[in-house]
Amino acid sequence: MLTFVLVCLVVSAAGQKDQRRNTECLPEFGCFNSHGLVPVPQDPSQVNTHMKIFTRAHAHNPTVNFDLDHYSSQVGHFASLFDSSKDTKVVIHGYLNSGSDAWVVQMTDELLKKGDFNVIVVDWQGGSKQAYGHAVGNTYLVGAEVAKTLTYLHDNRSLDYSRVHIIGHSLGAQIAGHIGYRVKGIGRISALDPAEPDFRGQPTDQRLDQSDATFVDVIHTDGSVFIGVSGYGLKDPVGHVDFYPNGGQHQPGCAELPLVSAIGSILHGSVGGAAGTISCSHSRATQLFIESINSPCKFYAHTCSSSSQFDNGACMGCPSDGCPVMGYEADQTSHRGSFYLSTAGSTPYCAHEYYVEIHVSHFSGVSYGELFVTLVGDHGRSEEIKFSPRNEYFRSGMVEKHVIATNTDIGQVTSLRVRYDEPKPHIHHTTHTIKLHSIVVESTENSNQNVAELDWVDRRRRVVQLVRTPVSCSESSGFEPRFGSAFSRSCFMNNNLIEDKWIFVLTFYTL
Template structure:
């Protein structure tokens, strides 16, 4: 639906521009873009969305273009005490960045910094051209400093920025500085990308000035940028020696993906660069994503594979966002507009903000793909702990600082709190008679939380699966609540024959029950976030081993029934196999059942087990 809407806007523009007289085309485009600029955020984002499509037409309307295809040479532009920029060949690519524009003037971009502290939560604004006035604010160079930069078409009054400022000040005694560059962001996208370079100079100048004049330590500075603001943070980092950290919140893709490191955010821009990708369906592949897929940090987090975020496919979230986000109806409506047109793209700042105060650790794990992560194949932190990290504010606790472009995956919820706790469930099946047969069916597990409530997990939600007696099976579960204290569980089993395999139909002398030895629940997050990474083996994880309530070695779960298992010390002594006393009898039963099942299939006999 969103893509169709963008296409309609695009065709209306093309038709109107085509039928208009040639001499009026430039005026027509300027008036149209000016009209869109006056619309609410929805109109502005639609304009941004169609821009990558109409960029081949823009050259005839925009006279300030400088590209390798033209006659103009690359030029250097200087901005007073900020320094100079060169629009050199790195900033041009025939496909990924076909427009290489010089930035607007410093006056046009008009960067304004607003300093928020616990003493002045509403903030005091300082123009970038009068940076010395920051001394008249509550800024304290002895505190750690967070600098937040918005993206395309935005200002520093965005709801997500206010929510982040409030959360940061509640968490610790920070200087929180928001950067307003709306004079440069509310332009054609190609021009806004060029303007980010000047904003980067302004931010770098602020940090360097504070270092030289009031003793600010750049290693205590953390720049947080969303969309175009992510790359802006990278430009600032290029000009600040030993900048502490940059967090990129879904860095913008158009004009940046697959470009040289000097053009986009990269690990060299700060001592630590972490990136959250939430909208990585490329617009160049006819997707609807605004964020880049390419890893560009030391750590690159891909929640839900960095693509479709939970809840973003439902319009029902829009009114809920209007009621829950921000501290006023105005802030809620602003957030709802973002939710409507760019929900995935704006999920990154929401995840970061939620991570600040959340008791849930937002643990992510290094893996070769999201599919393998979902199968529980990548829940180890490794010997040095570098294979897992916490998404968001606490990502800087990651011990693998000598690595870069480390891709980590995690699943999140639909909100308003997005973090999920992770568990490894181990199902130990018994085979006391050494039958070594298989069972096919569906399995459901219900865990008892600390408050007595029951949390349900469907182990085979899509189709029945096959289990072998005497085997162990691993399942990777997640839940928005901390269930690490669960010590009791319900196991529900339903045997299900395979319609394509007549031998799977139970007729006579067959056993469709699930022989459960024990159930083990291990909290993955407690290992990763507990400060003991790499110092424990798997069997030493915080885990609950559950078995028969009276400590018997086998819990027989009949088909279509539910049994309860509990945690006790006796469960640790249970083995999954024993004597072969009845092996021959059960083997004979299976052979007989198989033969009867085959006859039933061939001759359509109606056999009834008595």
């Protein structure tokens, strides 16, 4: 694989500045203004932006580094390896990252497996590994530098802007927006959890929006309230299609760092030793997109009014022309708007979705804890999946509903394991047990139906397993599938209630 380096340092002399540095003017790019707490960009020599071009055809050529003082000769060498007959992918890293980080290398490899592209990697680590405000200011300079290079390729190497696909993460997604603002007609921008702090609420000439490319698709993974170690991502929809895996925040399998951390230090100006500690949820967007490039499993997403509506099972199913697909194939859909889906908490993230309904018995007391579910099918079993998003109160007659996901193909659901865990110390005025009435499981992928009615008590840190005979739900209790015949419902009925239809094996397993 060929690596060819372009240093986008157009001017070595400092630009004109006013005394307070409210404005920075550079001959090649025009003027940059500070706004709010965001300063003007740092000197281009400090940001030290590099661009590398990767191709399939030259796998063993060495990296070439340019003299930093002569942009015109540098870009000429760079352009000599550009093939205008191919589509062009531009990959831009985010805050505290570099162009040699593992996810950037992995994405480049996956893109070149997918097709014979020009893959351009933008490395601006000199500007990203700064206090956050300075890094934000530097995005405007980097956007101008990349835009200038694309313009050169257009004017001298017949680059077709409509065949340019920019993939940016975090601040890199905002850089993609800056590029699209300067270069009209960019074909596509894929924004991977675009950065929120210092961009939300800004005018569209200062942040990513759907006018920056013909098609803008966005993956939101860290849209919680910004607290310094999480919430780096923008929650607001800004693209033609906006995907919210797992509600767009707090990704499964992620245990975010405590507030007193390197990230907190970064925001107060201390950068040393903090690289690589960015939010797990914020980084998950890159992994989801990388997996989508060549995986046969598709991240199908669903139209819904909110993440809570999706989590409650109100928005499963696909229209007649199919669900939009999150990730690399997002541009294949004609749908527009916000879409929701669930993923697994570890790779592979593409998962089988199940809607699970747990009905607490009317004869249960008040309990406080968490429920965990393991689905068992005729092809295998899932990992134990956290059903409750957090410790919560379970009261008589309540119904807890969630969409869960597993990356294991378990086939038709044949049994169910449920674990109840009570936190320490015990909450006063609550019981140590939870008594359930029924459990419903629905899959979006099978046409069989399966429901459950029971009365059992799951004591603290014990598991109950329910096993059914293969009987249609319609023959049992009148539970009807909520989403039509394209879905599968698993039903677990109490043997005492339907003696001629169901056989239960209720076995407690001490953990």
